[in-house]
Amino acid sequence: MADSDMGELAPSSSMDRRDPDLYIEDGNIVLSAKDNENNTVYFRVHKSTLVKNSPEAFGNMFSVPTPPNMDQYDGVPLVQMPDDAKSLRDFLTILYDPQCIATILKAEDFPKMLRPVELARKYQVDWICKLVASQLQSSWPDSLFQWNIVAREEGDIRAWDAYRTEAPEGDMDEPRGLRCLPEPVSSIILARQCDVPAILPVAFLHLLRFPSEIYDYNEVFPWQIPERSLLSQQDWARLVLARERITRWFTQEGPQPWKDCGTSGMQCQVITLTTWLNIAQEVAVDGNILKLYGRQVKGDICDKCKQKLEDRFYHLSVQFFRNLKHFFQLDE
Structure with missing residues (x-):
């Protein structure tokens, strides 16, 4: 409930909580968001960090003088965000630790970038989208020559997997330098959000060649399992018609x-x-x-x-x- 004099909000549920990593004691603003169980999560951060990364969205928001009756939490202004807590946490983590995005992108773990990119576009944090776009272009082949290099390496991985199942333990070192293509569905979504249409054809082809009945790692198909549940109905139809x-x-x-x-x-x-x-x-x-x-x-x-x-x-x-x-x- 809100105190009529101070506007200070008290926790409304015993499950409401402060984020363990992003509740910074010297922060001068608290952002709150609901988790998937409708509990409130509080993030105490710095206005300067938000404005530096988002001069348009957050800069304009904080340029307006704080009204005297604005809600507060723990002695600082409280802004109730419309975003879900998980997305907001992932987004803020990147703002405070930009190096983590390099780690994610180097591993081509594109599903982890879906939430941050969605909020980066919403709050106009352009550098996040630019980094993702650059990695997408590097990760996906843009020529038949590059596709065939990946295909040969996939064949080498299959051969190694087949040998590993029969070889004595420790008899063969894991091959180094071999790579498979990234997870296709998240790549397709990010390519559209970050304006990288050039990778869409090969990403759809990679998704098309993956058997729909495979839901776990398979020696014959040594690829990241597609996040099929994220695919739109329009793109499901696109795959069916393309195969025909x-x-x-x-x-x-x-x-x-x-x-x-x-x-x-x-x-x-x-x-x-x-x-x-x-x-x-x-x-x-x-x-x-x-x-x-x-x-x-x-x-x-x-x-x-x-x-x-x-x-x-x-x-x-x-x-x-x-x-x-x-x-x-x-x-x-």
Whole structure:
């Protein structure tokens, strides 16, 4: 309840509390926010820190003289924030310890940046969004060459995981320098919030190729588990339509009969068509035509037809990468 003379607020619930790390004794303002159980969390901070990072939002807020009847808490002005306590805590932590954002971004732990970025945009703390944008651009491949480097490293990780399950304990050191792509859904959300549209096509492709029934680390798919619950209905539909669009395109690009076969044309054509149909079945599942890059043709097929088919794989991979925006309808 509020004291009619002083405007001092007393805790309204036994579960209301002061944040253990962000209740600074010499702070000159208290921000309060509700947690997910509707209890109030109090953050005692410095106006100067807020204004330095947000001259527009917080600067304008504090430029207005404090009214005499303003609510107070613990002897300083109290501002009741509309944000949830967890988001506010993550946001304030970065303002007071900017180095922590470097640690998060270096680890490509983009889900941890969703709440801070949301408040950074709301309160116009531009440097947070710029740092996230820069890391997103560095973390996601922007060329077929870079994608293939990551794909090879994923293959090395699979091989190491497979060996580790059978090798004696301590017989093999963990591979160093190998990396997988970041969690895709948080990357997609942050890319839109921080204006990095260039990463969206590869982020959606990475999400598309991840089996929906996998919810934990898997040796075959050594990637961060997607935060699927955060994906919008529109983007769910985007994935479904993209898979159909990619499958249809690949099927239409199938090999046509040719006459310049080095040996038995019919035998080579049968193997070629069988190979194509098998790949089409894989594409219908994961939509990832880029795995054709460098793929070798197996079977009793002449060298000329083998080379022709492998060249076709290469050119389709290049064409597919160039048109990712179209397949995911990101060029509208």
